[in-house]
Amino acid sequence: MIVVMKPNATAEMVQAMVKRVEEMGLKAHVIVGEERTVIAAAGVKRDGHQAELESCDEVEKIVPIIASYKVASKETKPEPTVVQIRDLKIGGSHVGVIAGPCSVESEEQILQVARQVKAAGATGLRGGAFKPRTSPYSFQGMKEEGLKLLALAREETGLAVVTEVMTPEHVDMLCQYADVLQIGARNMQNYHLLQAVGETRTPVLLKRGPSASIEEFLLAAEYILDQGNQQVMLCERGVRTFETHTRFTLPLATVPYLHERTHLPVVIDPSHGTGIASLVPPMCAAAIAAGCDGLILEVHPDPSRAMSDGAQSLTPEVFADTMETCRKVAAAIGKELG
Numbered sequence: 001m002i003v004v005m006k007p008n009a010t011a012e013m014v015q016a017m018v019k020r021v022e023e024m025g026l027k028a029h030v031i032v033g034e035e036r037t038v039i040a041a042a043g044v045k046r047d048g049h050q051a052e053l054e055s056c057d058e059v060e061k062i063v064p065i066i067a068s069y070k071v072a073s074k075e076t077k078p079e080p081t082v083v084q085i086r087d088l089k090i091g092g093s094h095v096g097v098i099a100g101p102c103s104v105e106s107e108e109q110i111l112q113v114a115r116q117v118k119a120a121g122a123t124g125l126r127g128g129a130f131k132p133r134t135s136p137y138s139f140q141g142m143k144e145e146g147l148k149l150l151a152l153a154r155e156e157t158g159l160a161v162v163t164e165v166m167t168p169e170h171v172d173m174l175c176q177y178a179d180v181l182q183i184g185a186r187n188m189q190n191y192h193l194l195q196a197v198g199e200t201r202t203p204v205l206l207k208r209g210p211s212a213s214i215e216e217f218l219l220a221a222e223y224i225l226d227q228g229n230q231q232v233m234l235c236e237r238g239v240r241t242f243e244t245h246t247r248f249t250l251p252l253a254t255v256p257y258l259h260e261r262t263h264l265p266v267v268i269d270p271s272h273g274t275g276i277a278s279l280v281p282p283m284c285a286a287a288i289a290a291g292c293d294g295l296i297l298e299v300h301p302d303p304s305r306a307m308s309d310g311a312q313s314l315t316p317e318v319f320a321d322t323m324e325t326c327r328k329v330a331a332a333i334g335k336e337l338g
Contacts, residue, residue: 001063003021006059014037024049026041026042026049031076038077072264080293081231081264083233085160091265096267099295100126101113102306104149109301121337122159125160127162128164129142132164132166148177154179163182171196181200182207188220198227210237214257218258221234234264237250238273247275248275255287259291266292267294268292268294269295270295277313277314281325285325288330288335291333299315303315
């Protein structure tokens with residue numbers, strides 16, 4: 001249920017209500033809105049809880065939360081969440097752009113691509129240091145050395161670093177290097193990992209699993225939010241269907257659908273969603289037209305020599321052209337790209 005505080009409720013009143021909710025055995029999530037503060041009370045409610053809280057002078061009303069995902073629900077927080085890290089802004093009137101190689105391969109490679117995507121207007125740098133691969137014989141990433149190179153690229157360019165965390169044991173280490181922790185599609189329902197990143201205050205980019213429903217996707221986000229980390233971004237990266245002309249099927253209807261149900265920002269990954277570099281630019285434009293809050297793209301200085309996902313990676317030149325097109329689309333719907 002949602003405890004809606006009166007507009008004149010003080011910080012002390014809010015904390016007193018939090019204590020009261022927790023004494024009932026419920027978990028309290030304080031959400032400060034533009035007009036008033038609400039407290040999402042999650043857990044097993046007993047008869048009398050609602051009436052007891054409604055009787056408090058500082059409470060305006062109690063609203064039941066219908067959705068199974070309580071804190072992620074728009075019922076809890078009508079205003080859209082905006083996540084900002086350095087110059088990367090995801091949500092509201094901004095379409096943040098994160099770009100970079102699938103994998104960090106060398107100092108020369110990551111610095112070159114960081115400079116190029118920065119020059120084209122990106123504000124986030126993606127790059128995998130730990131790579132989950134289907135085959136155990138594929139390149140698994142440079143691990144901590146790769147993280148150090150990402151930090152070096154950030155120091156030179158100012159780009160926010162977005163990289164994948166694969167296990168709870170790696171969370172503390174990645175927080176030393178990364179600005180955003182990415183949860184890959186394979187780990188969307190790795191609940192111990194979700195709870196571990198939720199215990200941090202580092203922003204999280206959560207990718208949808210290839211066979212996950214929207215309900216499962218939002219409940220995965222709920223695991224992170226439930227631990228207190230409110231800086232969560234949802235990433236649609238395509239789902240597995242019967243179709244074979246693309247690597248996955250990228251459902252852009254996900255964008256407005258999620259905006260109707262959650263306050264969390266929505267990022268689109270057209271690189272994994274199509275698996276074909278030539279399809280990435282038009283899908284970027286279409287995603288912005290659909291109202292997405294961010295894009296995450298794979299860009300490589302020489303895709304034919306990439307150690308992973310070269311077929312879906314843009315060259316820096318094509319990325320720059322794509323950014324120009326996307327700026328026009330964003331401006332047409334009243335948004336700013338960058």
